[in-house]
């Protein structure tokens with residue numbers, strides 16, 4: 531008698547049923563349809579546009595549907611220098627996005643204030659919104675942004691989505707600590 | 709270049725020549741500035757107002773000078789006119805919005821950065837910083853790192869756990885990129901990498917930090 535070593539989907543045994551975990555399915559769907567909200571505030575936004583173009587082709591990862599409305603997007607890519615005057619707006623737009631939502635800080639400015647050590651510039655967007663992925667560079671290469679977005683996909687993959695569906699996604703703390 | 713400013717000083721006795729490394733330049737008293745600019749625009753062909761800005765001379769008096777750059781549309785070429793402001797702590801200058809509507813935003817910016825009030829301006833509000841901001845950032849006594857201030861929107865401050873304007877970490881800055889050499893040597897670097905916010909500067913600069921940079925003693 532032979533013992534089956536196949537752990538994958540076996541149509542002879544399971545028919546048209548696939549057994550999985552809800553988390554795995556939900557996360558699989560979510561991470562392959564990230565709708566970015568391009569928060570282009572300075573020069574990094576140009577690279578962001580490059581990523582959206584055919585040469586770098588962000589649609590290979592299922593993220594090409596950039597929406598300029600926070601209501602329709604779930605990942606804010608902060609690309610550029612955030613001034614204190616703009617910080618309020620960035621936070622409002624973040625608040626208007628529906629859960630689940632993620633934030634990517636693209637470039638030195640969004641991550642830390644970059645070279646703008648000045649009276650007018652917020653020293654890192656993690657002081658006002660919870661950031662999931664930081665991308666270094668000034669500006670980051672489009673490949674770096676794609677790599678960051680893939681890191682985000684990894685992160686989404688490991689979330690406890692079912693639990694948060696039942697109880698509501700816990701509002702996350704700001705990652706910046708004094 | 710000198711010729712033009714010489715012609716002008718001969719034609720308008722209230723003008724005096726102004727040292728300049730590039731464009732012809734003259735100093736004009738505050739009371740005559742509107743009359744002078746009107747003449748230059750209507751009779752001399754300097755039809756375009758390129759820029760309005762100001763200079764802070766810090767310890768001198770009059771402390772603030774407003775500087776205009778005019779452009780000659782037919783002949784090309786710039787003309788610089790500087791005029792001292794009345795008052796040193798609350799400087800006032802005549803607005804030129806009645807001559808050039810374009811002066812509106814230039815003067816708002818100058819007001820925002822230097823705190824110079826323009827007499828006759830239709831809508832003198834801050835243009836870059838938010839309305840409640842209490843400082844004038846381009847004045848010499850204002851530190852580059854900024855001053856601590858509360859942000860204006862209470863709901864935003866509450867949601868972010870009390871975010872406020874903090875002094876930016878200078879880490880030996882300000883940052884400049886070298887203008888010479890290969891690209892790799894031209895990325896922005898701090899002026900003086902010997903100190904950071906944690907590792908303080910040498911004792912020879914103690915107590916001098918609140919002075920504007922160019923008024924501090926230089927280190928040997």
Ligand code: SF4
Pocket residue numbers: 572573574575609610611636637638639640644667668669670
């Ligand atoms: S990180 Fe560099 S490229 Fe990006 S916004 Fe800042 S200055 Fe511009």
